[in-house]
Amino acid sequence: MIPDRAPQLLLVAHGSRDPRFGDTARRVRAAVARALPRVDVELSFLDLDDPLVGDVLAADTADRVVVPLLLAPGYHSEIDLPRIIGDRARGDVRSSDVVGRHPLTDALADRLTQAGLRPGDGIIVTAVGSTNPAAASVVRRRAIELSTKLHRPVDVVFATRLGAQDINLRNAIRRLAAAGSQRVVVSPYFLSAGLLTERVENALDRLAPDSLVAGPIGTHPALIDAVVASYRRVVDAAALPAQAG
Known part of the structure:
Protein backbone atom coordinates (compact mmCIF):
# COMPACT_ATOMS: atom_id res chain seq x y z
CA MET A 1 0.00 0.00 0.00
CA HIS A 102 12.28 -9.65 -11.62
CA PRO A 103 11.29 -12.21 -14.27
CA LEU A 104 10.97 -10.34 -17.57
CA THR A 105 10.47 -13.48 -19.64
CA ASP A 106 6.94 -12.50 -20.67
CA ALA A 107 8.31 -9.29 -22.14
CA LEU A 108 10.88 -11.16 -24.21
CA ALA A 109 8.29 -13.72 -25.37
CA ASP A 110 5.79 -11.04 -26.37
CA ARG A 111 8.39 -9.09 -28.35
CA LEU A 112 9.33 -12.28 -30.20
CA THR A 113 5.69 -13.00 -31.02
CA GLN A 114 5.20 -9.43 -32.23
CA ALA A 115 8.25 -9.80 -34.50
CA GLY A 116 6.84 -12.92 -36.16
CA LEU A 117 8.27 -15.90 -34.28
CA ARG A 118 7.25 -19.16 -35.94
CA PRO A 119 7.66 -22.89 -35.35
CA GLY A 120 11.19 -24.09 -36.06
CA ASP A 121 12.85 -20.84 -34.97
CA GLY A 122 15.79 -20.92 -32.57
CA ILE A 123 16.43 -17.93 -30.34
CA ILE A 124 19.56 -16.01 -29.37
CA VAL A 125 19.16 -13.78 -26.33
CA THR A 126 21.58 -10.86 -26.54
CA ALA A 127 22.60 -8.71 -23.59
CA VAL A 128 25.29 -6.19 -22.73
CA GLY A 129 27.77 -8.47 -20.96
CA SER A 130 29.54 -7.83 -17.66
CA THR A 131 32.55 -8.97 -15.67
CA ASN A 132 30.14 -9.59 -12.78
CA PRO A 133 29.19 -13.30 -12.74
CA ALA A 134 25.79 -12.42 -11.27
CA ALA A 135 24.95 -10.40 -14.39
CA ALA A 136 25.67 -13.31 -16.71
CA SER A 137 23.68 -15.58 -14.39
CA VAL A 138 20.60 -13.36 -14.66
CA VAL A 139 20.78 -13.30 -18.46
CA ARG A 140 21.23 -17.06 -18.69
CA ARG A 141 18.32 -17.57 -16.32
CA ARG A 142 16.12 -15.48 -18.61
CA ALA A 143 17.25 -17.64 -21.53
CA ILE A 144 16.35 -20.85 -19.70
CA GLU A 145 12.96 -19.42 -18.75
CA LEU A 146 12.37 -18.37 -22.35
CA SER A 147 13.31 -21.80 -23.66
CA THR A 148 10.93 -23.44 -21.19
CA LYS A 149 8.11 -21.05 -22.02
CA LEU A 150 8.44 -21.30 -25.81
CA HIS A 151 9.62 -24.93 -26.03
CA ARG A 152 12.55 -24.26 -28.33
CA PRO A 153 16.35 -23.91 -28.12
CA VAL A 154 17.66 -20.61 -26.75
CA ASP A 155 21.31 -19.54 -26.70
CA VAL A 156 22.99 -16.45 -25.18
CA VAL A 157 25.44 -14.04 -26.81
CA PHE A 158 26.78 -10.91 -25.12
CA ALA A 159 26.96 -7.89 -27.41
CA THR A 160 30.26 -6.71 -25.95
CA ARG A 161 31.80 -10.16 -26.42
CA LEU A 162 31.09 -11.23 -29.97
CA GLY A 163 34.72 -12.36 -30.26
CA ALA A 164 37.20 -12.23 -33.10
CA GLN A 165 35.33 -12.44 -36.41
CA ASP A 166 32.12 -12.70 -34.37
CA ILE A 167 33.07 -16.23 -33.32
CA ASN A 168 30.74 -16.34 -30.29
CA LEU A 169 27.73 -15.36 -32.39
CA ARG A 170 28.84 -17.76 -35.12
CA ASN A 171 29.02 -20.62 -32.61
CA ALA A 172 25.59 -19.81 -31.19
CA ILE A 173 24.09 -19.96 -34.69
CA ARG A 174 25.77 -23.33 -35.25
CA ARG A 175 24.46 -24.71 -31.96
CA LEU A 176 20.91 -23.68 -32.84
CA ALA A 177 21.22 -25.27 -36.27
CA ALA A 178 22.50 -28.47 -34.67
CA ALA A 179 19.45 -28.42 -32.37
CA GLY A 180 17.18 -28.35 -35.42
CA SER A 181 16.43 -24.64 -35.69
CA GLN A 182 15.44 -23.52 -39.19
CA ARG A 183 15.88 -19.82 -38.57
CA VAL A 184 17.62 -17.62 -36.00
CA VAL A 185 15.60 -15.03 -34.10
CA VAL A 186 17.33 -12.53 -31.81
CA SER A 187 15.72 -11.52 -28.52
CA PRO A 188 17.39 -8.33 -27.22
CA TYR A 189 17.57 -8.25 -23.42
CA PHE A 190 17.91 -4.49 -23.66
CA LEU A 191 15.71 -1.63 -22.54
CA SER A 192 16.14 0.16 -25.86
CA ALA A 193 17.59 -0.22 -29.32
CA GLY A 194 21.02 1.33 -29.58
CA LEU A 195 24.62 0.92 -30.68
CA LEU A 196 25.06 -2.49 -29.04
CA THR A 197 21.89 -3.98 -30.49
CA GLU A 198 22.97 -2.69 -33.90
CA ARG A 199 26.38 -4.32 -33.45
CA VAL A 200 24.67 -7.69 -33.06
CA GLU A 201 22.28 -7.04 -35.94
CA ASN A 202 25.11 -6.07 -38.29
CA ALA A 203 27.05 -9.22 -37.43
CA LEU A 204 23.91 -11.31 -37.85
CA ASP A 205 23.30 -9.82 -41.30
CA ARG A 206 26.69 -11.19 -42.34
CA LEU A 207 26.30 -14.61 -40.75
CA ALA A 208 22.58 -15.37 -41.09
CA PRO A 209 20.92 -12.86 -43.44
CA ASP A 210 17.52 -14.56 -43.22
CA SER A 211 17.34 -14.08 -39.44
CA LEU A 212 14.79 -12.03 -37.51
CA VAL A 213 15.34 -9.49 -34.72
CA ALA A 214 12.67 -8.77 -32.10
CA GLY A 215 12.21 -5.42 -30.45
CA PRO A 216 13.77 -4.47 -27.10
CA ILE A 217 11.81 -4.61 -23.84
CA GLY A 218 10.88 -0.92 -23.86
Missing part, protein backbone atom coordinates in the same frame (compact mmCIF):
# COMPACT_ATOMS: atom_id res chain seq x y z
CA ILE A 2 1.30 3.45 -0.91
CA PRO A 3 1.20 5.90 2.05
CA ASP A 4 -0.36 9.36 1.75
CA ARG A 5 3.07 11.00 1.88
CA ALA A 6 4.75 8.64 -0.53
CA PRO A 7 8.45 9.12 -1.22
CA GLN A 8 9.47 10.07 -4.71
CA LEU A 9 10.33 7.22 -7.07
CA LEU A 10 13.61 8.04 -8.78
CA LEU A 11 14.33 5.83 -11.76
CA VAL A 12 18.02 5.51 -12.56
CA ALA A 13 18.87 4.43 -16.10
CA HIS A 14 22.34 3.81 -17.49
CA GLY A 15 22.43 6.52 -20.15
CA SER A 16 23.64 6.43 -23.74
CA ARG A 17 24.94 8.62 -26.53
CA ASP A 18 22.17 7.15 -28.67
CA PRO A 19 19.09 9.40 -28.29
CA ARG A 20 16.78 6.39 -28.65
CA PHE A 21 17.79 5.24 -25.19
CA GLY A 22 16.81 8.49 -23.49
CA ASP A 23 13.52 8.58 -25.39
CA THR A 24 12.71 5.02 -24.29
CA ALA A 25 13.63 5.75 -20.67
CA ARG A 26 11.33 8.77 -20.65
CA ARG A 27 8.49 6.65 -22.00
CA VAL A 28 9.12 4.14 -19.22
CA ARG A 29 8.97 6.97 -16.66
CA ALA A 30 5.64 8.13 -18.07
CA ALA A 31 4.23 4.58 -17.95
CA VAL A 32 5.34 4.14 -14.33
CA ALA A 33 3.80 7.50 -13.42
CA ARG A 34 0.47 6.31 -14.84
CA ALA A 35 0.74 3.11 -12.81
CA LEU A 36 1.50 5.07 -9.60
CA PRO A 37 -0.69 8.19 -9.84
CA ARG A 38 -0.07 9.16 -6.20
CA VAL A 39 3.71 9.06 -6.55
CA ASP A 40 6.09 11.64 -7.97
CA VAL A 41 8.10 9.67 -10.53
CA GLU A 42 11.34 11.16 -11.81
CA LEU A 43 14.04 9.91 -14.17
CA SER A 44 17.81 10.26 -13.92
CA PHE A 45 20.88 8.73 -15.53
CA LEU A 46 24.22 7.38 -14.40
CA ASP A 47 26.11 8.80 -17.35
CA LEU A 48 25.86 10.36 -20.82
CA ASP A 49 22.32 11.78 -20.35
CA ASP A 50 20.72 14.48 -18.21
CA PRO A 51 19.79 14.79 -15.46
CA LEU A 52 22.53 12.84 -13.72
CA VAL A 53 21.39 10.95 -10.63
CA GLY A 54 23.90 12.69 -8.37
CA ASP A 55 22.60 16.11 -9.38
CA VAL A 56 19.00 15.11 -8.71
CA LEU A 57 19.86 13.70 -5.28
CA ALA A 58 21.82 16.81 -4.30
CA ALA A 59 19.14 19.24 -5.48
CA ASP A 60 16.89 18.97 -2.40
CA THR A 61 16.13 16.94 0.73
CA ALA A 62 13.19 14.96 -0.66
CA ASP A 63 12.67 11.39 0.52
CA ARG A 64 13.26 9.05 -2.40
CA VAL A 65 13.20 5.42 -3.41
CA VAL A 66 15.79 4.76 -6.11
CA VAL A 67 14.87 2.02 -8.58
CA PRO A 68 17.76 1.11 -10.90
CA LEU A 69 16.36 0.67 -14.41
CA LEU A 70 19.05 -1.93 -15.08
CA LEU A 71 18.41 -5.42 -16.43
CA ALA A 72 21.20 -7.19 -14.53
CA PRO A 73 23.36 -6.47 -11.48
CA GLY A 74 26.88 -5.23 -11.99
CA TYR A 75 29.34 -2.45 -11.23
CA HIS A 76 26.79 0.31 -11.68
CA SER A 77 24.24 -1.19 -9.27
CA GLU A 78 26.67 -2.56 -6.67
CA ILE A 79 29.46 0.04 -6.62
CA ASP A 80 28.71 3.16 -8.64
CA LEU A 81 25.12 3.91 -7.60
CA PRO A 82 25.56 3.22 -3.84
CA ARG A 83 28.59 5.53 -3.86
CA ILE A 84 26.65 8.30 -5.59
CA ILE A 85 23.77 7.94 -3.13
CA GLY A 86 26.16 8.02 -0.18
CA ASP A 87 28.00 11.07 -1.48
CA ARG A 88 25.17 13.19 -2.90
CA ALA A 89 21.86 12.32 -1.21
CA ARG A 90 20.51 14.97 1.15
CA GLY A 91 17.20 13.33 2.09
CA ASP A 92 16.20 9.84 3.17
CA VAL A 93 17.12 7.75 0.11
CA ARG A 94 16.61 4.00 -0.11
CA SER A 95 17.40 1.84 -3.11
CA SER A 96 15.77 -1.27 -4.55
CA ASP A 97 17.47 -4.07 -6.43
CA VAL A 98 17.77 -3.77 -10.21
CA VAL A 99 14.53 -4.40 -12.09
CA GLY A 100 16.22 -7.25 -13.95
CA ARG A 101 15.99 -9.34 -10.79
CA THR A 219 7.67 -0.08 -22.01
CA HIS A 220 6.37 -3.64 -21.82
CA PRO A 221 3.91 -4.06 -18.91
CA ALA A 222 6.21 -6.65 -17.30
CA LEU A 223 8.91 -4.01 -16.93
CA ILE A 224 6.49 -1.45 -15.53
CA ASP A 225 5.19 -4.05 -13.07
CA ALA A 226 8.78 -4.79 -12.02
CA VAL A 227 9.43 -1.10 -11.31
CA VAL A 228 6.21 -0.75 -9.32
CA ALA A 229 6.91 -3.92 -7.33
CA SER A 230 10.47 -2.75 -6.58
CA TYR A 231 9.21 0.59 -5.30
CA ARG A 232 6.46 -0.91 -3.18
CA ARG A 233 8.82 -3.45 -1.61
CA VAL A 234 11.13 -0.68 -0.38
CA VAL A 235 8.22 1.46 0.86
CA ASP A 236 6.65 -1.47 2.70
CA ALA A 237 9.97 -2.43 4.28
CA ALA A 238 10.49 1.14 5.52
CA ALA A 239 7.00 1.16 7.06
CA LEU A 240 7.57 -1.98 9.17
CA PRO A 241 9.82 -0.38 11.84
CA ALA A 242 7.34 2.47 12.26
CA GLN A 243 4.46 0.03 12.68
CA ALA A 244 6.46 -2.00 15.20
CA GLY A 245 7.19 1.11 17.20
